Amino acid sequence: GESVGLHLPTLSVQEGDNSIINCAYSNSASDYFIWYKQESGKGPQFIIDIRSNMDKRQGQRVTVLLNKTVKHLSLQIAATQPGDSAVYFCAVTHPAGGGADGLTFGKGTHLIIQP
Amino acid sequence: DGGITQSPKYLFRKEGQNVTLSCEQNLNHDAMYWYRQDPGQGLRLIYYSQIVNDFQKGDIAEGYSVSREKKESFPLTVTSAQKNPTAFYLCASSIGGYQETQYFGPGTRLLVL
Numbered sequence: 001g002e003s004v005g006l007h008l009p010t011l012s013v014q015e016g017d018n019s020i021i022n023c024a025y026s027n028s029a030s031d032y033f034i035w036y037k038q039e040s041g042k043g044p045q046f047i048i049d050i051r052s053n054m055d056k057r058q059g060q061r062v063t064v065l066l067n068k069t070v071k072h073l074s075l076q077i078a079a080t081q082p083g084d085s086a087v088y089f090c091a092v093t094h095p096a097g098g099g100a101d102g103l104t105f106g107k108g109t110h111l112i113i114q115p
Numbered sequence: 116d117g118g119i120t121q122s123p124k125y126l127f128r129k130e131g132q133n134v135t136l137s138c139e140q141n142l143n144h145d146a147m148y149w150y151r152q153d154p155g156q157g158l159r160l161i162y163y164s165q166i167v168n169d170f171q172k173g174d175i176a177e178g179y180s181v182s183r184e185k186k187e188s189f190p191l192t193v194t195s196a197q198k199n200p201t202a203f204y205l206c207a208s209s210i211g212g213y214q215e216t217q218y219f220g221p222g223t224r225l226l227v228l
Contacts, residue, residue, distance in 0.1 A: 004157070032214045043121075043205055043219035044158075089157065093214055103217065105150075105157040 004092050004106040012112040019077040021109045023090035028071060032093040035064060035075045038108070039086045047075070047088075077111075085113045118142065119220035121206050126225045128193065128200060136191045136223045138206035144218075145211055147189035151175060152203040152222075161204075164189055165212060193225060201227050 003026045013019045025033075031052040036044035050057045050064045050073075057064050063076040073090055089108035119140045128134045138147065146165050150158040160173030164183040178197025183189055189208075193200045204223045209215040 009155075034216060036219075041222075041224075043119075043221045046216055046218060049216055091217075103160075107155065107157045 004090060004104045008109050009107070010110045010112065012114055013080050014114050015080060015082060017080055019080045019084070019111055021075045021077075021088045021111065023073040023075075023092075023106050025071050025073065025090075025092045025104075027092075028068070030071075030092045033064070033066060033073050034091040034093075035062075035073075035088060036091065037084075037086045037088055044089070080111075080113055082113050082115075085111060087111070119206060119208055119218060121204075121220040121223050123223060124221070126223055127228050128225060129228050131195045133192055133194050134225070136193070136204055136206075136225070138189045138191065138220060140187055140189075140206075140208045140220075142208060142210075142218065143186070144208035145186070146209045146215070147183065148207040148209075148217060149173075149179070149181065149189070149191045150205045150207065152205055158205065161191065200225050 005024050034049045035047040037047050038044040048059045048062050048064050050066050055066055061078045065074045077084055087108040087110050089106045091103055091105045093103050122137045148163040149161040151161055152158050159175050161175055161179050162170055162173055162181040164170035167183055167186050170181050170183050178194055180192045206220040207217040209217045
């Protein structure tokens with residue numbers, strides 16, 4: 001099976017600082033990783049993804065790093081803004097499921113922006 | 116304007132009542148999913164459908180039922196057998212199977228009267 005965990009349920013950062021949100025997974029065969037952002041009362045919003053043949057991928061103000069050796073995934077947000085305040089969670093897939101049950105979601109880290 | 120819509124935004128259920136949550140997508144995605152979200156927990160899969168007229172149970176299917184008669188629609192019924200239905204329900208869709216990004220709707224919050 002697969003388990004996905006995030007290291008911190010809450011992360012508080014100063015506006016303008018960089019934020020780093022972490023995720024650990026258990027299955028070394030996992031091959032596709034997704035980060036979502038969920039604002040209060042809304043559905044999750046896709047941020048960025050990465051496949052297992054890559055170590056790093058950059059988007060607009062966001063970077064995802066994948067360390068397959070220690071089965072660790074991180075999301076870095078540059079110059080954090082008040083609009084970044086939300087719950088962030090990772091989703092991990094692996095080949096063994098063969099279907100939708102191969103997608104496992106972490107519990108989420110609540111990012112709080114201090115003025 | 117493409118996307119996934121869910122209705123209603125809030126739904127109230129009386130004891131012993133079945134209620135149906137709507138999910139529609141105009142993204143031409145083959146696969147659709149229903150998740151339940153409870154405070155402090157990750158998303159848990161209820162049902163998923165990879166193609167029209169076919170669907171499979173997820174991790175917590177008991178007390179729920181679905182249908183997939185049309186590609187764009189995947190309604191979820193919360194039956195009276197679901198004893199703890201209060202939660203935030205999220206519908207998602209993807210182009211194909213599990214290795215494709217899932218895109219979510221805005222959610223329906225179900226409350227028990």
